[in-house]
Amino acid sequence: MSLVSPADPPERQAEKLQKIAAALMARVEHQTAQSGAAYAQFERAALLEKRVRERTLELERTLDLLHESNAQLARATDEAEAARRNLADAIETLTEGFALFDPDDVLVMCNSRFCRDFRDLGDAIRPGLTFRDYVDRISRSPALALPDGTSPAAWAVERMRRHRDRRVMFNVALTGARWLQVSEHRTGNGGTVVVQTDVTDLVQIERQERARLKDSQARMIRATLDHLDQGVAIFDAEARLVGWNARIGQLLSVSALLLRLGTRFDALLERLSPEFSFTEGVSRADLRAWAAGGSDRGALRFEARHAAGAVLDVFGQGMPDGGFVISVTDVTAERAAAARLSALNEELEARVLARTLELEDALAAAERANATKSRFVAAASHDLMQPVSAAKLFVASLGERLPDPDHRAVLAKAESALTSAEALIEALLDISKLDSDRLRFDIRPVPLSEVLVPLCDEMGALAATKGLRLTCRPSSLVVESDPAYLRRIVQNLVSNAVRYTAHGRVSVGVRRAGGAARIEVRDTGPGIPEADRAAIFEEFHRLDATASRNDGLGLGLAIVERACARLGHPIELWSETGRGSCFAVTVPVTGPAGLPSDPRAARPRAPAGTALDGAGLIVLLVENDAEMRRALSHLIEGWGVSVIEAEDAAGALALLDDLGIAPDAALLDQRLGDGPGGTELYAALAARVGPVPAAIVTADRSDEVRRDCARLGITRLLKPVDRAALGRFLREAAAPVA
Incomplete structure (x- = not known):
């Protein structure tokens, strides 16, 4: 148990200790003892006094520190108050309304401009006000101009929802055509700073600029409508006229007195001349029902024909707001030109048909002449061989009887000439056989x-x-x-x-x-x-x-080329000037x-199972290499197939246009010079005549060509072309569609 209460001030504790020490000393001085106990008590009293002095010194030092701390606290309080006054003065100088809420959404401080436009709030906006109470008071203030259909409670709910966002900025309309921009910012400790800025001037300037632009756009739209060659009429959701140009009155022969703001569509339709008749199965009742269809109406297009011969193209289109626009275009000249073009097309078709018949007759005559030539060459070559052989025998016999070496030399030249003639006749005979369709x-x-x-x-x-x-x-x-x-x-x-x-x-x-x-x-x-x-x-x-x-x-390579073509053996040539050549037969x-x-x-000249003779198959062959094209043509024609040859894509399409026919199949080289390739030509061909069986003939074994062929659904034939594969392709092309 302590003799001094720790709760007492240091001065009081020192006073009590001095009284205790004096009492003890007095007791020691006046007490008589019969033993050494008194002296012991004296020693204890002296020791206690020493301890009291030490404690007193400590208390004095503590008291000095306390006085110094109180002085520092007083100075800090003064500085904090000065800072607070400075902060209050600073936010008071702001032109915007300013308020600071702590992390618990309690108002800490604000300036006089905060909520100044809400005069009915009076002294309610003061420190200690919660943010929810602040919003509730603002929502019920008569100074707030609520949007149409929005209650104060709904506005307060929306305002609190925005308050949950970390950064908020929006405009608030006030009565008297005034506007406040409200922005919120979060502080580092989770508090909220609310700033209110008067943006009335900015909003008014923006509205004026918007109105000016709207007037400018209206004038621009009016100028545009007046300069259009089409007639245009714009109707609102109630089918009342809100915009038009003079051209529509001219085209529809409607009085200018009817073309005024607010005229109903029904009134204009009733005043439309009865000499107008509608096409595409559209009647005046249908047009009236379409105009009354509201926002669900779709696009409408038809032609209006006048008894005097004018033709008008009428197009109607609904708008998002429920209104609609009607445009009228004079297409009289276009329809007359189309009629003339149709007549010219019919005349051209008749001429093309007549020309086609003439070409067919000429082709038949050329084929007959070619067959006659081949038969004549074969017969003449056969008949000439015997007299030439006989002449060689006579020359040889005469050479043995002539003793003069000069005469024998001349005779040897004659025999050489006959030998050359014999070789020429044999070559002509070979060529005539190769050109003959009867060759097996x-x-x-x-x-x-x-x-x-x-x-x-x-x-x-x-x-x-x-x-x-x-x-x-x-x-x-x-x-x-x-x-x-x-x-x-x-x-x-x-x-x-x-x-x-x-x-x-x-x-x-x-x-x-x-x-x-x-x-x-x-x-x-x-x-x-x-x-x-x-x-x-x-x-x-x-x-x-x-x-x-x-x-x-000059006939050896011609025979080689024809024989390779008929046999289906592709021939290739590599050569370099000055270094030699290489001919290859596959x-x-x-x-x-x-x-x-x-x-x-032993098989016929076509691959087994081809069976193309008499099928009437027409094949379009497009190959820019003349040697390859000639070889393929001879081979395919030997199978009884008609071949249309072209060197490039443009020539192929032009040839088909001239002939006016669609091929039954197509053999297309992938690389056709500088023009489109085989796959591109097939796409153009399919767009003109529809899908036809086609094969890309190429030496390109890349994945790109393979993917293009797979995408188009066409065959890829790699060079050198396999006769069996080509025969299978043509056989499938000639097969009837199931």
């Missing part, structure tokens, strides 16, 4: 070694006389072809290479290319200029004589050498 090939498995080895042995002597080296690489492949014509093709290529090669070598070899064999004949001759590569396959065409020591007949492979031949393997 003996297609069967042919071991390439049986064709190439004997041929190289025969041609080796000719090459040796010119100092050339002829090499032949044997092959064990078995191909599918006509052995006689295949030998004739390779023989002409080798002979042509030997003839035009002055020095070096000629090589014959075979390369495997998937399911085909490519027979290549290479030489080290002068090469073929690019300008001559298409022409060398024409009849009687030879390169410049300086490129060869011997004169050729033949389908059936198996390795040594397999037994099947006598039933």
Whole structure:
């Protein structure tokens, strides 16, 4: 138990301790003791006095610290009050209304401009007011101009909903055409600062500017309507006229007295001349019902024809506000032009039909002339062979009887000329056979070694006389072809290479290319200029004589090109001027050498199962390479198919327009020079004549071409073209649609 209460001030505690010490000292001085207890008590009293003095010093120091703290607190209070007065003075100088709410939404302070326009609130806006009470008082104030249909309670609910957002800014309308912009900002401790700004001047300026723009837009719309060649009338949701131009009165022959603001649509319709008749099954009752349809009305279009011949195009369209717009266009000239164009089209169709009949007659005559020519060449060649052979015998017999060497030399030249004539007649006979539709090939498995080895042995002597080296690489492949014509093709290529090669070598070899064999004949001759590569396959065409020591007949490559086309063996040419050339013939492979031949393997000239003869199939062939186009044409025509040839996309579309027919199928090269490619041409073709069976013939094996063909649903045929695949495509194109 303490003798001094800790709750007493230090001065009181010191006073009590001094009294206790004095009492103890007095007791020690006057007390008599019979033992040493008195002295012990004295010592304790002295010690207690020392402790009291120490405690008194501590209390004095504590009291000094307390006085200093009270002085600092007083100074801080003065500074805080000064800061508060300064803050109050600062926010009072603001031109906006300012209020600060603490994190508990209790008003801490505000300036005199805060809610100054709400005079009925009086002294209610003071510190301690909650934010909800503030909103409730504002919502019920007569100074607040509530929006139409909004109650004070609903406004207060919406205001509190906005208060939950972290950043708020909106305008409040006041009575007397005044506006306040209210913005809220959150403080760092979660409080809220509310700022009210008078934006009445800004709102009024904005409204004036908006009205000015509205007047300007109205004048612009009026000027636009007056300058339109169309007649325009605008009606509101009650079908009353709110806008129009003078042109509509002129077109409908309506009096200008009726075209005034507020005129009803029914009144205008009743005054419309009865000489107007409507088309598209629209009557005046239908038009009246459409105008009364409200916002659900759709677009309406019809023509109004006047008895005098005028034709008006009328278009009606509803608007979002329930009104509608009607436009009237004079299309009399367009309809007259369409009628004249229709008459011209009928006349043109008649002329095209007559011209088509003439072309068909001319084509039939040309075909008959071509057939007659082929028959004549075949017959003449056959008949000429006997007298030429006889003449050679007579010349040989005469050469043995002439002793004069000069005469024998002249006779030898005559025999050489007859030999050339014989070779020419044989070539003409081959060409006439290849051009004949009655030609049938003996297609069967042919071991390439049986064709190439004997041929190289025969041609080796000719090459040796010119100092050339002829090499032949044997092959064990078995191909599918006509052995006689295949030998004739390779023989002409080798002979042509030997003839035009002055020095070096000629090589014959075979390369495997998937399911085909490519027979290549290479030489080290002068090469073929690019300008001559298409022409060398024409009849009687030879390169410049300086490129060869011997004169050729100019029919060897023509026979090669025709035979390859009829057999379906694509022929390719690579050449570089000054370094030589390479001719390659691609033949389908059936198996390795040594397999037994099947006598039933002989097939007609079309692939098995093609059966195209007499089908009347018309195929559009678009190929920019003349050699490939000619080869494909000869092959397909040999199967009884009619071919329409074109070099590029523009030529193909123009040719179809001229002929006025749609092909049954299309073979399109993917790369057609600078113009559109095969897939693009197919899209244009399908847009004109509808979908037709089509195949893209290309050497491009990229995924892009494959995806384009798959997307369009068309076939892709890779070069070198497989005869069997081409036959299957044409057979499917000729098949009747189920």
